[in-house]
Amino acid sequence: MTKSKISAKYIIPVLLSFFVMSFCDLVGIGVDNAKADFNLNNTLAQLIPMAVFAWFFILSVPVGILQDRIGKRNMLNIGMLLTALGLIVPFFMYSFLVLLGGFAMLGIGNTIIQVSANPLLIDVVSAKRASSFLSFSQFIKAIGSMVAPYLATYFALRFGDWKILLLVFGGVSLLSVIWLHFTPITETLSKENKATIGSCLKLLGVGYIALMVLGIFFVVGIDVGINAASGQFLMKKLGMDAEPAMHGRSLYFFGKMLGTFLGALLLTRFSARKFLLGSAVVTLITIVAFIFSPSPVFALALIFSIGLGASNIFPLIFSLTVEKYADRANEISGLMIMAVAGGAFIPPVVGKVTDMLNVTAGMFVLIACSVYLLFLAIYALKK
Template identity: 25%
Template sequence: MAGSIQTDVNAAKASHANSVNENYRGPLVTVTLLFFMWGFITCLNDILIPKLQQVFTLELWQAMLIQTAFFGAYFIVSLLYFVLSITKGDPIRRIGYKNGIIIGLVVAAIGCALFYPAADQLSYTFFLGALFVLASGITFLQIAANPYVTILGPAEGAASRLNLTQALNSLGTTVAPIIGGYLIFGAVNAQDTGADSVKMPYLGLAAALLAIALLIKIAKLPNIQGDGDGDGDANLSPDAGALRYRHLVLGIICIFAYVGGEVAIGSALINFFRLPEIAGLDETQAGHFLAFYWGGAMVGRFFGAVALSNMRNTSYKYLIIAGIAAVVFVLLYTIYGMDEALIVLGLIALNFVVLMLGRFIPSKTLGYFAGTVVVLLLFTIFAEGAVAMWAVIAIGLFNSIMFPTIFTLAVKGLGVHTSQGSSLLVMAIVGGAIVPPLQGLVADLSGSLQLSFLVPLICYLYILYYGFVGSKVKETAI
């Protein structure tokens, strides 16, 4: 009798898995819009930093408080979420992922709208407050959307799906410096050094976020309320069970290190490209090369989505990756010319070689990618001119698979504690609030922006450790 029951259970699970494969492709496409939008919004901070630094005559570390306000919200909101989950029960398990996503979008839209009065009042503190509200919405969005993507399909393809959606996130970060630089810094070129140029871009973002919230509301998305065994059990006893997983705890530190390092580098790039010994570019030109940095992350995540997928035929993986590389080369050649296209193609070839070293195993690939970034940062610190400039741009290509891969490795095997673990991982995004000001402080104290890249170098050394050692699944606390 017990065997018969187990057979029925297995059949039900198999039926559910087939249903997931057939019915979740549409919802996955819809959810990728969210990843594009928060990538676009996050990367606009890299444009806001030099803009508001000019408007309010700030030191670099003060301008970096933009990232502190933004990513500080990740920590505070996620911490409140975690405390609530262990005292009252997991909110996402109660309201469902779909409703959680809608709440995040509405709050983020309110934060964008607050930029208008902040510009009218010409208050840097008001701007920081608006960024905090905006990031609070994105935080709740990430708590709901990241694990939602891992659930929308078979478990073995979770890393590939999250890499694919993060590639759309990177598309947002790629176009944001170009569009944001034109809309926000265009006013500077017109002798308008005030803050009014941020009003309409952020009002437009508010309208777009509300439109996506409406789309999510009316779309036929699965309103999943839980993860793993016991789906939909909103009355699960509250506890801090996720913290008993060692690989999750180490993964929380790894997300802190990764986001801190990535954001610190991106935040410093415009000023870095303006250095006479590096490239001597103006803000608009630097914004275009900043797009190369974030564009590399997008291309690399498409590679990662293919390489880490459960596609059994390796030859097909190679063909798809080669096709993506060819499209990138043609686009760059058409837009920028042969020199830039060949340089990027060479970096893509290096990325592919390192991907091969990882043998398409997520943990090993993460370790090798982090090791490569360490080497590139050494060139950034100690070289000059085009070598230093392209070395730091190449980091974007190797950052590509890190966040989705770390996230997937960290939540692996958490079962009903997945959304709780997700809140803790999103809380660790506070690294983006802490590491950039530290790099700014090192730059101010040492008088060398290049030397300050030692700060993110430390972050990537830890990521290397997590990839090769810390990501192994263990169900005992540290």
């Protein structure tokens, strides 16, 4: 049951799982180093992110159903344990196939974590603070995404082995498992029959839930799309060199990190629905402005602004939906994390439009996604 008082004893170990959740962003580091270490072509190297993100579509709903039976905390610990194994094994047995298998295990573990961590966090905070803490949890996740590249570089330069990062993050995952295991948490239980695949998919027949799930699909598509396409846009449209163009991704992550921190503070004072509307408006305006940027400096500032504006949309959509259907949290969580597959589907559409027309036209796919988010925010506000 959701607690009326905030207790660090319960919140901190759950928040630590969001740091572990960020480890799926190691795919970029994995691709770069695997290409260099094993002399891979681009096709083989791109099997690494596929090995991670394919599981969100395949396993999210079944995990939500199993979670309904064994509990969120137990499910979350399973996910973090698999994450630890996926990181530690390649450190000791380093080959491309083992690394690929490790990242597949990382993807499975991360899918479980994302399904379990969000509803468990809602169980340990007051209902009025759920949106605020879900935004803050994304701030914790963003910290992991930000520090990983720098740690990998440090270990490579200091010890000559970037894989030490895998060992360190694997150790953090194990620590999180132990801590959460010894933290007693009273969970909100389903009031109806236990979830099944049929009952889970049936929720898509509820208009509110279906629209919200589609919102997750598009916001993650924007997230991955900006990361995947912004560098090429800056180089081809504005003539930037490769290295500073790639730094735009860091600005985007920094914007997300700052945005989620500010969101956690602002959501203690402002309505979640109004905040969602404001976030959607800022996201749409900044993406449009980015496409028509007159200079590289202005474009880089807008990449930061896009991250800032879009940072809270995922937790806001999640919290508003679970708030409305609290007793179906496990099934809703499964559906929403399944929609994270938007990160696998939207970027190829951007790439296809870019190949057919040009890089500017490709970015208009992200505008279409943000227009839907604005519609969704208006819809949620009216509901």
